[in-house]
Amino acid sequence: xxxGIVQFGGSNCDLDVLHVLKDVLGVDAELVWYKExxxxxxxxxxxxxxxxxxxxxxxxxxxARTPIMTxxxxxxxxxxxxxxxxxxxxxLTESGLLEGALTTNEYPKFRCEPKYLRVETTxxxxxxxxxxxxxxxxxxxxxxxxxxxxxSTLSSLEDNGQVAFRYVDKDGKATDEANPNxxxxxxxxxxxxxxxxxxxxxxxxxxxxxxxGSKDGLRIFESMVEFISNK
Amino acid sequence: xxxxADVTIELKTGMLDPEGTTIxxxxxxxxxxxxxxxxxxxxxxxxxxxxIHAARETVEEMCQKLIANPIIHNYSISLRxxx
Numbered sequence: 001x002x003x004g005i006v007q008f009g010g011s012n013c014d015l016d017v018l019h020v021l022k023d024v025l026g027v028d029a030e031l032v033w034y035k036e037x038x039x040x041x042x043x044x045x046x047x048x049x050x051x052x053x054x055x056x057x058x059x060x061x062x063x064a065r066t067p068i069m070t071x072x073x074x075x076x077x078x079x080x081x082x083x084x085x086x087x088x089x090x091x092l093t094e095s096g097l098l099e100g101a102l103t104t105n106e107y108p109k110f111r112c113e114p115k116y117l118r119v120e121t122t123x124x125x126x127x128x129x130x131x132x133x134x135x136x137x138x139x140x141x142x143x144x145x146x147x148x149x150x151x152s153t154l155s156s157l158e159d160n161g162q163v164a165f166r167y168v169d170k171d172g173k174a175t176d177e178a179n180p181n182x183x184x185x186x187x188x189x190x191x192x193x194x195x196x197x198x199x200x201x202x203x204x205x206x207x208x209x210x211x212x213g214s215k216d217g218l219r220i221f222e223s224m225v226e227f228i229s230n231k
Numbered sequence: 232x233x234x235x236a237d238v239t240i241e242l243k244t245g246m247l248d249p250e251g252t253t254i255x256x257x258x259x260x261x262x263x264x265x266x267x268x269x270x271x272x273x274x275x276x277x278x279x280x281x282x283i284h285a286a287r288e289t290v291e292e293m294c295q296k297l298i299a300n301p302i303i304h305n306y307s308i309s310l311r312x313x314x
Binding site: 106149 | 242246247249250253296297298300302303
């Protein structure tokens with residue numbers, strides 16, 4: 001099994017993800033420069049955080065239109081798991097692999113802090129190692145994380161169980177105060193209709209070791225690895 | 232023929248425009264009262280095309296494929312022939 005981590009010019013969480021997969025989980029993982037076209041050797045893909053192409057035009061917009069994303073789409077169509085974190089989430093919405101868009105935070109400031117998230121579904125390749133409704137702590141670091149979708153998209157996301165994580169307070173309530181960026185319905189992460197593509201603004205790779213204060217994020221990668229092993 | 236297109240990208244009505252709101256507040260501090268301030272981005276694109284219709288079609292395509300995000304944006308195109 002090998003998991004590919006796509007590197008664009010400006011990605012900066014690529015090595016953190018590589019460290020978690022290789023050193024913490026002991027999984028075969030490898031960085032893939034965006035000019036590579038074939039991803040056939042991979043069983044799963046991570047699109048890491050950062051500022052691909054300096055966030056020019058819109059966050060994720062340029063990266064979403066590089067040829068490697070055609071290969072990511074193909075891999076996703078085969079049912080393989082793809083996860084986009086932060087800028088990776090922006091790339092996935094811009095490329096059409098996930099619905100909605102990520103716009104400037106309601107209060108237009110870069111926010112970097114630990115956040116409580118509620119796990120909304122365990123029926124995805126990324127959340128099987130959680131309990132439904134569990135409150136976990138995973139940090140955010142973004143300025144364009146305000147999730148927006150039109151009304152019909154939003155209700156289909158809710159109805160199909162595609163909302164994976166919501167920002168909540170420590171008691172698990174999705175309040176306005178717990179919402180760091182103005183996202184509709186406090187949405188922090190969603191999956192595709194087939195559930196094998198996850199996009200999330202919080203950074204699970206920054207919450208994958210005890211020394212970092214939380215290991216909650218590790219379970220996302222563990223779930224993904226288990227999903228791949230069981231295929 | 233050479234053409235120049237001004238492409239204006241705006242957030243759809245009802246979308247939050249935090250930058251616009253911040254500017255609105257700053258104007259208020261300076262003593263100006265406004266009903267609202269909205270931001271937009273303008274891109275100027277020089278291109279070659281057979282005629283103005285072909286140029287418009289190409290720029291439309293550019294907007295749909297890259298420059299605008301149809302989920303959150305409206306766009307308008309103003310074209311002129313360059314001498």
